[in-house]
Amino acid sequence: MLSDEKILELQTTANNIRMSIIEALLEAKSGHSAGPLGMADMFTYLYFHALRHDPQRPDWVERDRFVLSNGHICPVYYSTLAHAGYFPIAELKTLRKFGSRLQGHPHREWLPYVETSSGPLGAGLSQAVGMAISDKMDFGDTATRRIYAFLSDGELEEGNTWEGVMLAAKYKLHNLTVAVDYNNIQIEGYVENVMPLAPLAEKWRSFNWHVIEIDGNDFNAIDSAFEEAKTVFEKPTVILARTIPGKGVDFMEGDYHWHGVPPNAEQGKKALAELRTLGGKIKSEHQ
Amino acid sequence: MLNPLQKLNPKIWNDDVEQVPIRQGFGEGLLQAGIDNEKVVGLCADLTESTKMNLFADRFPKRFVQVGVAEQNLVTTASGMAAMGKIPFVSSYAMFSPGRNWEQIRTTITYNNVPVIIVGSHAGVSVGPDGGTHQAIEDIALMRVLPRMNVIAPCDSIEAKKATMALAKLGQPAYIRLAREKTPVITTEDTPFEIGKAQVFFSPDGLAHVGVIACGSLVHNAMRAAKKLEKEGIRVKVMNLATIKPLDVPAIVALAKETKAIVTVEEHQVAGGMGSAVAECLAKQFPVPIEFLGVQDEYGQSGTPLELVEHYGMGVKDIIAAIKKVMDRKN
Numbered sequence: 255m256l257s258d259e260k261i262l263e264l265q266t267t268a269n270n271i272r273m274s275i276i277e278a279l280l281e282a283k284s285g286h287s288a289g290p291l292g293m294a295d296m297f298t299y300l301y302f303h304a305l306r307h308d309p310q311r312p313d314w315v316e317r318d319r320f321v322l323s324n325g326h327i328c329p330v331y332y333s334t335l336a337h338a339g340y341f342p343i344a345e346l347k348t349l350r351k352f353g354s355r356l357q358g359h360p361h362r363e364w365l366p367y368v369e370t371s372s373g374p375l376g377a378g379l380s381q382a383v384g385m386a387i388s389d390k391m392d393f394g395d396t397a398t399r400r401i402y403a404f405l406s407d408g409e410l411e412e413g414n415t416w417e418g419v420m421l422a423a424k425y426k427l428h429n430l431t432v433a434v435d436y437n438n439i440q441i442e443g444y445v446e447n448v449m450p451l452a453p454l455a456e457k458w459r460s461f462n463w464h465v466i467e468i469d470g471n472d473f474n475a476i477d478s479a480f481e482e483a484k485t486v487f488e489k490p491t492v493i494l495a496r497t498i499p500g501k502g503v504d505f506m507e508g509d510y511h512w513h514g515v516p517p518n519a520e521q522g523k524k525a526l527a528e529l530r531t532l533g534g535k536i537k538s539e540h541q
Numbered sequence: 542m543l544n545p546l547q548k549l550n551p552k553i554w555n556d557d558v559e560q561v562p563i564r565q566g567f568g569e570g571l572l573q574a575g576i577d578n579e580k581v582v583g584l585c586a587d588l589t590e591s592t593k594m595n596l597f598a599d600r601f602p603k604r605f606v607q608v609g610v611a612e613q614n615l616v617t618t619a620s621g622m623a624a625m626g627k628i629p630f631v632s633s634y635a636m637f638s639p640g641r642n643w644e645q646i647r648t649t650i651t652y653n654n655v656p657v658i659i660v661g662s663h664a665g666v667s668v669g670p671d672g673g674t675h676q677a678i679e680d681i682a683l684m685r686v687l688p689r690m691n692v693i694a695p696c697d698s699i700e701a702k703k704a705t706m707a708l709a710k711l712g713q714p715a716y717i718r719l720a721r722e723k724t725p726v727i728t729t730e731d732t733p734f735e736i737g738k739a740q741v742f743f744s745p746d747g748l749a750h751v752g753v754i755a756c757g758s759l760v761h762n763a764m765r766a767a768k769k770l771e772k773e774g775i776r777v778k779v780m781n782l783a784t785i786k787p788l789d790v791p792a793i794v795a796l797a798k799e800t801k802a803i804v805t806v807e808e809h810q811v812a813g814g815m816g817s818a819v820a821e822c823l824a825k826q827f828p829v830p831i832e833f834l835g836v837q838d839e840y841g842q843s844g845t846p847l848e849l850v851e852h853y854g855m856g857v858k859d860i861i862a863a864i865k866k867v868m869d870r871k872n
Contacts, residue, residue, distance in 0.1 A: 377648060
């Protein structure tokens, strides 16, 4: 259970990360808005609570590993890394620009704080599976490093994902925790229209995974799911995190048109004002 | 005559020359690499025995991952293991890996820059009766276009063993191309091997008229062609270009400068393959006439390996004809 103070702290951090996402996208003038905002709470929980990592020692061997499979939501990844202390927050304004470490999709050589390069969909889970198998090979059932992977729902349409799903189950990868951003949008529409996934939980269950369904914008729910995953020994765990795409910015929430576009200057201003005031809940000193 | 510096198999011209599949050398090399370094792991997509990875898998079952018939998963899982410090070898038929999983190789291995070694067996038309679906004749092109990828096509089982062991120590992405059929053993344990070094296997007395650059099992046909032409007074130098990338530019340029006429021989489409790599190099460094032997923009079919190699114009008589043709072109 997270304390009320911890939840407030995480909410504040997530809100700051959302503002950084908008600011970076405004500078970049291209990129994805909805997914990054929707996943800000999951990233915040991971990097500010669950993940064993040290921004001062990014190559620390004993660190947990995190694989972002749907690389296009990297504005939230980069913003989280910056707020966690991996690099200056000001650098976020170089997103997608020539010579920037913050490539349009993450590249582990440009930015060594990301574990893998990603963008083309459906390949992240298998890489995380490879990491988890590697640790099981070396340490057997006593493997303690956790391997986390975040996937999108849209990329579950890729066959490669299900190849990885089967392999993870075969090896009973208890050290692997996967979260699917189940926000029901992809670039051309709502996932259930483009390619229905339901019943998604049953699909994963039938592939011998432990399945937890949560509200991915609720820190208590996120916390209990990640904690539950640690208790499951006989199979890998997937958390189906229902998130609201565009979360925190009223005019973006739930609209698939915001999947792959940034706000313009006016929309950005409006979005930042809304985030600054937590949707009108607090008065901003800037107003 | 055989280049004495290469310490080649003296029985090479005999009818009873030893015949061993190139893939067998890979299997033995991987086993030895596994004994030498515990970081070496093997992954296979349900073709462990036919790619000869079984030698490793039987000895090191805990370091072997059977991914099932899933070539995309094969290479992406290996990428994750390499990120954790392993040295993964992944094997399948070349038609499926790198044939089916090219983008995963690009993004998660070469763009990601992790040392995974892709082992493509049953390459070329000499796969034989399985037919065109199973004859990878595009794989060299697919792999050599990728930045950071090393590409190796050994000429026999002994060279395949040495190449495999060398790749385990390379620390870079690599592709090694293997053939299914038994083919003559050209080299010996004493033949030198180094990634990136071309070797002249056959040299005439005096300056050569034509240089033949070959890779894989067709190196033997090229040597037989050169030997036959000796009697006609045509002097041919035969180079074994086992490493197609990185290309041994000085050796290729030296051969072109000596002969002013080149023939390339590969069991692959002529577009984009080893011959193309040689042409790209020589067009820039020292342009000379080149004849390209290989599959000429068509697909394979069922047949015996010998029938197919000859049908698609890579037999000894075809090499002889190409040598004469390129001599005419330079005169």
